Amino acid sequence: MRRNNPKRELWFAWYTTVIFYNFYFIVFFPVTHAQPPPHPYWSDALVANWFGHNHHGLIIGFGIIFAVAGLTAPQNALIAYSMRRMSVSRVFAWSYLVLYSVAAIPGLLLLCVALSVGALRPARDPAQLHWLYDFGLLSFTGTMGLFLIGSLVWMLAILLDKNRVLPKWFGYLNLCNALTEVVIAPAWIFHAGVFSWNGLISWWVDIVVFGIYTGAFLTQLRKLIQREDFGDGPLPELTKPHRAGASLAGTAP
């Protein structure tokens, strides 16, 4: 059956990704104040106070995340799709899908669960709240191995690809992003300073790299959809946009 706009599903996945990252930023930064992460060296009393101070933000914010966390699936699928469009083995796309599906647990959900429990059980012993606080934030910042390998898988696919699906420089940018996943590892050791989970190097430098990387991959995936011809050879370069009303298929919204 002929489809009217074969790119519609791809645009759906792309906009879903953009919407998810908007939710992510709003919830994690201004609503819950889970990012930038609060201090790792706080005492039990200060941690309990933090939970009390952010009570409503944590419940509302992570409630939203629990509702929309599944939006990461179309994003992962779109990235896997980019690898399926390349002249490389399907092993790359499948590996990426599996890695990032698992990565959502330590890289997103554990933090939300642990901090939500802390917010919803304020009468618990402050030492237990502190344990939840450490567990949530360490699982979030310290389990980057899955993201490291995922970035390397995408990088390798891009560098081996002959269909010019994504530019080689973006492949190399994946390596830069992967290296930041190593830099965050000392957060398990240090309670204060530049390598703690909210440190100047472990968090601030890494978040700048991640921000640039996220902006780059959203832009490149957008271009990929614009260029997609649904063939299996080299992806054509972008031509000048058609005049309005000329055709719906293949045009960027």
Add this chain to the structure above:
Amino acid sequence: MTEIAEAGPPPGADRQPAEAAGKPARHIPGQPDMWVLVLFEALVFTAYFAVYLYHRSAYSGLFLRSQASLSPWLGTLDTLLLLTSSMFMLRCVQAARAGAFRSAMANAHLTGAMGAAFLASKITEWFLLVHGGHTFTSNQFFMYYFFLTGIHLLHLLIGFIILGVIIYQLRGPRRRSLELVETCATYWHTVDLLWVLIFSLLYVVR
């Protein structure tokens, strides 16, 4: 991708039309995309160095005392090893450009040997420091020392993979992409440059 034939005109001659017109050609070695990585990593390391220097000025006494525990001879040896490796890499690229693949392969292997010697020297230095009671968590200086040398060593390990790509390219007559050889060489020189900066900051600057 520029493929190098076993015989015929010098490799890369076909990509310099400006030279044929009597103008000096402007040529970026390798894939221009690799320079994104080089510039991006340079920016990231600049951030690391800025943070290091800030803390160095804040704890100058501690940093000076701790710095005295480092062996300047091992640091100098490391630097010489990597600079020599870069020289062999340069000769490898020049040989590949001239179509002298046997020489290019030999220089690629020598580059790897120098890199391996650097790796051995660095691990020896780490062992000696840890044996002497200086670890990642000992103090601010050693925290930066192990971080900067560690992240650099990670770049070097990636460099070994890149060297493998060069050797793979040079070994097969059908492959021999000069562009890839130059791209990989760009990465290797970047690792070298980063070490020179790290050596200056950790061992030399007082």
